[in-house]
Amino acid sequence: MPTILEVTNLKTRFNTPEGIIYAVNGISYHLKEGETLAMVGESGCGKSVSMMSILGLIPIPPGKIVSGSAVYWGKDLLQMSERELTLVRGKEIAMIFQDPMTSLNPVLTVKRQITESLQVHTGMKPQQAVERAGQLLEMVGIPDARRRLTAYPHQFSGGMRQRVMIAMALACNPSVLIADEPTTALDVTIQAQIVELVIRMRQQMSMAMIWITHDLGVVAGLAERVMVMYAGFIVEKASVDDLYEDPRHPYTLALLSALPRADRRREHRLKSIPGAPPNLLTEPKGCPFAPRCELAFERCRIENPALDMVAAGHEIACWVDVRTGESR
Amino acid sequence: MTESQMDIPLEPSPKIPQLSADEIESPPLTLATLTWRRFRRHKMAIFGVISLVLIVLYAYGGSFFVSEKYANHNDTKIILQYPSAKHPFGTDTIGRDILARTIYGGQISVLIGLTAAILEVVIGVLFGALSGYFGGLIDALLMRFTEAILTIPTIFLLLVMAKYFGGKIPNITFLGRTYSGSVVVIIVIIGLTSWPYLARIVRAEFLSLKENEFVLAARATGTPTWQIIFRHILPNSIAPIVVAATLGVANAITLEAYISFLGLGVRAPTATWGNLLQGAYSYIDKGAYWLWLFPGLLIVLIVLSINFLGDGLRDALDPRSRTV
Numbered sequence: 001m002p003t004i005l006e007v008t009n010l011k012t013r014f015n016t017p018e019g020i021i022y023a024v025n026g027i028s029y030h031l032k033e034g035e036t037l038a039m040v041g042e043s044g045c046g047k048s049v050s051m052m053s054i055l056g057l058i059p060i061p062p063g064k065i066v067s068g069s070a071v072y073w074g075k076d077l078l079q080m081s082e083r084e085l086t087l088v089r090g091k092e093i094a095m096i097f098q099d100p101m102t103s104l105n106p107v108l109t110v111k112r113q114i115t116e117s118l119q120v121h122t123g124m125k126p127q128q129a130v131e132r133a134g135q136l137l138e139m140v141g142i143p144d145a146r147r148r149l150t151a152y153p154h155q156f157s158g159g160m161r162q163r164v165m166i167a168m169a170l171a172c173n174p175s176v177l178i179a180d181e182p183t184t185a186l187d188v189t190i191q192a193q194i195v196e197l198v199i200r201m202r203q204q205m206s207m208a209m210i211w212i213t214h215d216l217g218v219v220a221g222l223a224e225r226v227m228v229m230y231a232g233f234i235v236e237k238a239s240v241d242d243l244y245e246d247p248r249h250p251y252t253l254a255l256l257s258a259l260p261r262a263d264r265r266r267e268h269r270l271k272s273i274p275g276a277p278p279n280l281l282t283e284p285k286g287c288p289f290a291p292r293c294e295l296a297f298e299r300c301r302i303e304n305p306a307l308d309m310v311a312a313g314h315e316i317a318c319w320v321d322v323r324t325g326e327s328r
Numbered sequence: 329m330t331e332s333q334m335d336i337p338l339e340p341s342p343k344i345p346q347l348s349a350d351e352i353e354s355p356p357l358t359l360a361t362l363t364w365r366r367f368r369r370h371k372m373a374i375f376g377v378i379s380l381v382l383i384v385l386y387a388y389g390g391s392f393f394v395s396e397k398y399a400n401h402n403d404t405k406i407i408l409q410y411p412s413a414k415h416p417f418g419t420d421t422i423g424r425d426i427l428a429r430t431i432y433g434g435q436i437s438v439l440i441g442l443t444a445a446i447l448e449v450v451i452g453v454l455f456g457a458l459s460g461y462f463g464g465l466i467d468a469l470l471m472r473f474t475e476a477i478l479t480i481p482t483i484f485l486l487l488v489m490a491k492y493f494g495g496k497i498p499n500i501t502f503l504g505r506t507y508s509g510s511v512v513v514i515i516v517i518i519g520l521t522s523w524p525y526l527a528r529i530v531r532a533e534f535l536s537l538k539e540n541e542f543v544l545a546a547r548a549t550g551t552p553t554w555q556i557i558f559r560h561i562l563p564n565s566i567a568p569i570v571v572a573a574t575l576g577v578a579n580a581i582t583l584e585a586y587i588s589f590l591g592l593g594v595r596a597p598t599a600t601w602g603n604l605l606q607g608a609y610s611y612i613d614k615g616a617y618w619l620w621l622f623p624g625l626l627i628v629l630i631v632l633s634i635n636f637l638g639d640g641l642r643d644a645l646d647p648r649s650r651t652v
Contacts, residue, residue, distance in 0.1 A: 089550035105564070108560070116549070120552065
């Protein structure tokens with residue numbers, strides 16, 4: 001399968017009155033046609049910012065994409081003008097956001113919001129667009145879809161709103177869907193439904209997906225490859241199976257052990273990661289996870305490890321071998 | 329408890345149709361429906377609407393009963409007559425029927441109010457929207473310009489411009505009536521001097537609305553900027569615009585009356601309520617009350633009605649008010 005998106009050394013910073021925020025510090029990855037990539041990390045690690053940088057959605061006066069490239073089908077998205085980007089957004093690369101309550105315009109009907117995307121990107125006539133909008137709503141599982149077209153967002157529940165968002169995103173058959181924590185704001189049962197819906201859509205439309213989440217449980221059922229991010233760096237890249245069975249980065253290990261498990265005995269305290277995420281206002285020096293890492297040693301504090309292949313398709317950015325506790 | 333009561337089945341009887349959660353819903357509550365429901369509870373606002381409708385009917389419907397020629401027809405034999413059956417509002421200093429003049433005057437006053445308000449809304453919304461959405465240099469430039477207009481005392485500007493342009497615009501014929509060119513001048517001047525107020529309100533709305541996530545979502549689907557401004561954000565800010573537009577009509581009518589009263593507004597022979605008052609000025613202490621009473625009452629009534637309407641709208645459109 002060809003690679004459709006190749007991100008190289010993306011760095012994004014924000015100029016604030018308090019100083020420069022080093023949000024994304026040189027991440028590189030690729031996405032193949034039809035594959036699902038999960039981006040995992042805690043809040044503030046730069047997952048959303050990196051995706052929004054690719055689509056040019058971060059506000060540029062405080063924000064600045066300092067370096068890097070994001071090549072989509074041969075064209076660098078980061079070099080494109082706003083006009084060129086509006087042709088890509090929605091049509092080639094679609095993005096859905098976390099909070100379905102606020103992602104929909106409250107004063108416009110659902111029909112208006114879906115058909116707008118259709119009419120902007122394809123030459124569809126209004127009649128056709130409405131018809132297609134109805135089909136899309138049906139496809140995402142909204143009951144009585146045609147009648148619900150004329151409803152307003154406040155008349156839908158959270159899960160249904162997220163389905164509407166998905167319908168909007170998929171309207172023009174994009175090649176890539178970027179989902180920024182779409183189920184975080186929903187309860188677990190609805191989350192399961194949305195994930196199931198997305199899997200079905202992915203198959204039907206042979207779409208590549210980047211799923212941003214901090215829920216490792218969702219990743220297991222959805223992704224083929226996973227990237228773990230911390231403080232604006234990618235610290236581990238692996239296939240889903242490898243990540244769960246053979247995690248090699250201390251942070252990933254800590255994340256997985258922190259997951260409460262139904263099959264574990266109740267006596268053990270939940271393991272959390274001591275310390276706090278680094279202050280993004282300071283320029284990163286050394287490994288960002290070093291202050292909180294049990295296996296850190298001198299070199300970790302001075303030199304930031306680069307991503308290095310440890311097995312086929314499995315890369316980590318670490319000076320330590322977690323299996324032995326010794327440096328690599 | 330009897331046995332029959334204990335036997336109540338847990339499953340609902342199949343004869344009763346069960347509605348699923350999705351089906352129990354009312355028809356879509358649009359902003360208009362919600363607004364109307366809240367508006368209905370405002371007695372004064374309803375009064376305002378009704379009297380406004382009556383006045384407008386009077387001014388525009390009245391022309392079916394009384395011709396414009398009659399309104400301008402003067403007969404020096406019947407000058408300054410008390411209100412009577414033949415001339416319910418009396419006659420003026422050159423024998424014209426005041427009732428007829430208030431009808432046609434009303435048309436002009438209302439027309440000026442409406443068109444000046446439309447002009448004000450168009451310019452104000454444009455400046456406010458662009459300023460609020462783009463921010464930065466555009467905002468700075470537009471706002472400095474807006475503030476410059478704001479600092480100029482409106483009345484003086486109106487008077488100066490009215491005096492300068494007053495005699496220079498030719499009469500125009502529109503929808504069968506001939507208007508003195510000064511009507512256009514007044515409309516333009518009032519419109520051009522009252523928009524800054526609305527521009528600031530719209531700018532404030534845009535500054536806060538553009539941070540909403542649906543704007544980001546719209547950008548993420550590739551919606552062009554102008555469409556985001558006018559078809560996404562603007563409908564969300566319609567409430568203060570409607571209120572300001574309504575009050576703008578009242579404001580324009582008052583301003584027109586003010587400068588026409590001073591003799592610098594609409595010129596003869598076109599009547600407006602304001603210049604009817606001007607003709608009455610010297611007769612206030614001479615007992616010919618009908619010269620100023622009727623036009624004055626009409627002005628007061630229409631401005632009051634519009635203000636009540638505006639109040640009602642403001643409360644009805646208040647997004648924080650949850651009652652329906």
